[in-house]
Amino acid sequence: MGVATVVRKALTVASVLALGAAGSLVSSGPAYAGATGTAVIGSFSYDLHGAGVKVPVGCFLTHSIEGSGKRISSELAGVDCFGLAVTFSKFCNWRIDFGYADTENRIYKTSRGVTHTECKGDPLRRAGARTLPHYGKACARFYVNGRLRATQCHFITK
Template identity: 50%
Template sequence: MQYVARLTTALAAAGALVLTTPTGAQASAIGSTPVRTFEYSVGGVDDEGADCMFTHIVRGSGRKITYQNAGVDCAFVGALSSGFCNWRIDFTYADTNNRLYRTSRGKTHSECKIDPMRNNSPQTLPRYGKACAHLYVNGVRCVSQCHHITK
């Protein structure tokens, strides 16, 4: 029994060391917003087919973005649809007063795709504010997902 108590104490101490070891300041943000691919009616009830999520990921520290990605994941009935046609994904950046200062416009893809996705290159933003990803289908913005970039 004493062996188990000592082992438990040793493991707890090792865990505390792991948890308190300083690391470089890193920040990550992941967020998802429902997006519909289609509408259908079953027994007179309309369903907007929101079995898809638009996910935006930002990794970095401070104003430096080391990785950014946005895309759609579908499940259930949404995965059976024809997908998103004539789509593009844009990344935008705004300051703390919500003034847009940079847009990285994606290429418009004429094919239909169930899982459109785009990466953006690493960059250092000139100011704090927010980074957003926007999915456009046939030139119309369908969904947006944003993350605040703060000190």
Template identity: 60%
Template sequence: MTMKVPTGCVFTHIIRGGGKKITYQNAGVDCAFVAALGSGFCNWRIDFTYTNTDNRIYRTSRGRTHPECKIDPMRNNSPQTLPRYGKACAHLYVTGVRRVSQCHHITK
């Protein structure tokens, strides 16, 4: 089954820091115009995953599932220093189904 983020909504993933050190990380949905009038996302969660340069996941920070419906789901993650270079990704799940992901390469 194919599911899409509603038109007028964007999934954002923000990382601040340098090298393997992440000082701030946030992911969420921003909706505007007609999309902001909808019921939102129900039974949602946001996970963060970290992969090495071979694209193998070595760490997952699973968010809690929120049973309420929210038009602008958002999650922050704790500052951390990663053990290796690769990618940091954020994933939005709705009713257990991954709807969208965004990744950033973590390089020297």
């Protein structure tokens, strides 16, 4: 089993546990040693070369961060779908950005992901280690066809 498969399965399990434990569809938490949060990607439609594409309910953006204080050792975000959405969801022209804001909610850095022109049911992006200059929050933002579809954030505190 490859590393990507293990990571994807861990994200799926974390998504289900986060949803069940939190009792809500959006969660976030401090990144003392690590945190995983999930945000709903609502149903939407978009145009792809003249053809309508509909994404049904049942997909989630999961964002995981590891580290301590302002030091992030790893960060990843991906999309997982459940139920019928697994079969019918393909995301074309997608990208995942990582953004960082200070405690006043001022965005000071955005790590823009590559726009992937292929259609994929399970987008995933990883970021390497970094040290943030400020406490605040770290967010993953999922875009499809140039439009923001979901955001999930973690607070970075002392």
